[in-house]
C-alpha cells in the first residue's frame with residue numbers, strides 16, 4: 461500500500477469531482493443532454509483562453525492540436541518563423557517540415573526566453589512572405605515561459621499569424637488570447653485543465669480564419685472548417701470523447717468558480733515556494749531569469765545522477781517528478797506545480813527530494829527546503 465503524488469508537467473492530478481464525472485454512465489452525443497454540456501464547455505474554454513474567438517475541442521493529445529494548426533493555416537511551400545527554445549519548440553519545426561513548410565528557426569539557448577526584438581528582426585527581413593510565427597507559452601522541457609504579450613505586440617503589425625503552443629501554461633499562467641493578439645492558441649487536457657490526456661483545443665482568430673480558408677494542405681479529421689460548421693449547431697463533426705468532455709465541463713466549472721485570478725495566484729505562490737526551497741537547498745535553477753510558474757527545472761548537483769534521483773523518488777516513495785530530456789537528461793529534474801496541486805503536495809515533494817538527495821550523498825541541512833517553502837506559504 462502506498463500513496464502516490466504526481467508532480468509532473470502532465471499528466472497532472474485529477475480533482476475528485478472530475479474523476480466522479482468520468483464515472484457517470486455514457487450518454488449519446490447527438491442529444492440535447494450532450495449539447496448542453498458541449499455548449500457550456502465551449503463557453504468555459506473561451507473564459508480560460510480569454511477569447512471571443514472560436515475554440516474547438518479535438519480528440520487528440522496536444523500534439524494533434526499542433527498538427528491541426530499547421531495543416532489548417534498553411535500550404536506546402538509557405539514560409540514560417542519558429543521559436544525553438546527546447547523540445548516543444550522543436551516539435552513545431554518537425555510538424556511543419558512534415559507538412560512541406562519552409563521553416564526559419566529562431567534558436568534560443570535552452571533555459572532562456574526569446575527576445576521579441578529578434579522575432580521583429582526576422583519578420584522584417586522576410587517582408588510579407590512569412591505566413592505564421594510559431595511559439596511556446598511555457599517550454600515544458602526547460603521550465604521557461606516566453607513573454608507572449610510582447611511577442612503578440614510584434615507579430616500583430618505583420619501579415620503573419622501568431623500561433624501559441626499553450627499546452628502547458630493554459631489555465632496556470634496568464635495568457636490573454638485576444639488582448640495579446642494570439643491568433644491561434646493550442647492546448648491539451650492533461651495539464652492546467654486538470655484532466656486525463658485525450659483532448660486537444662484550438663482557438664482561431666478572424667485573421668487566422670482567412671488562412672484556414674485558403675490553406676491547400678490535405679486534411680480530413682482535423683479539418684477545422686468541418687468543426688466550425690458543426691459547432692454552429694452545437695455539434696461535433698465526429699464522435700467526440702464524450703466522457704472527457706463531461707469531465708472538461710466539470711473542471712472548467714471549478715476554474716470559473718475559483719476565478720482565473722485566484723488560479724494564477726495559486727500557481728505563482730507554489731512556484732515561488734519551489735524556487736525558494738531549491739535556493740535553500742543550494743540547488744541551481746536551470747532558468748533563473750525566465751522560470752515559469754508552471755514547472756521548475758532544477759540542476760542536479762555535481763556527482764548526483766538525476767535519473768536515479770527521479771527513479772528512487774518515484775519507485776520507493778511514490779513521488780513522481782520529471783527528469784531532463786535530450787542533452788540535459790540526467791542533469792536536471794523538473795518539479796511541476798500546475799493544475800490540481802496544492803501547498804501540501806509541494807511540501808511533500810520537496811520533503812521527498814530532500815530525503816533522496818540526502819541518501820545519494822548530497823550534504824545540506826535537512827528540512828531547509830521544506831522550511832523555505834513553508835515560509836513562502838505563510839506569507
Ligand SMILES: Cc1ncc(COP(=O)(O)O)c(C=O)c1O
Pocket residue numbers: 469470521522523524548551596598599600601625626627628648657
Ligand atoms: C509545451 C508542450 N507542447 C507540446 C506538448 C505535447 O503535448 P501532448 O503530449 O499532449 O501531445 C507538451 C507535452 O508535454 C508540452 O508541454
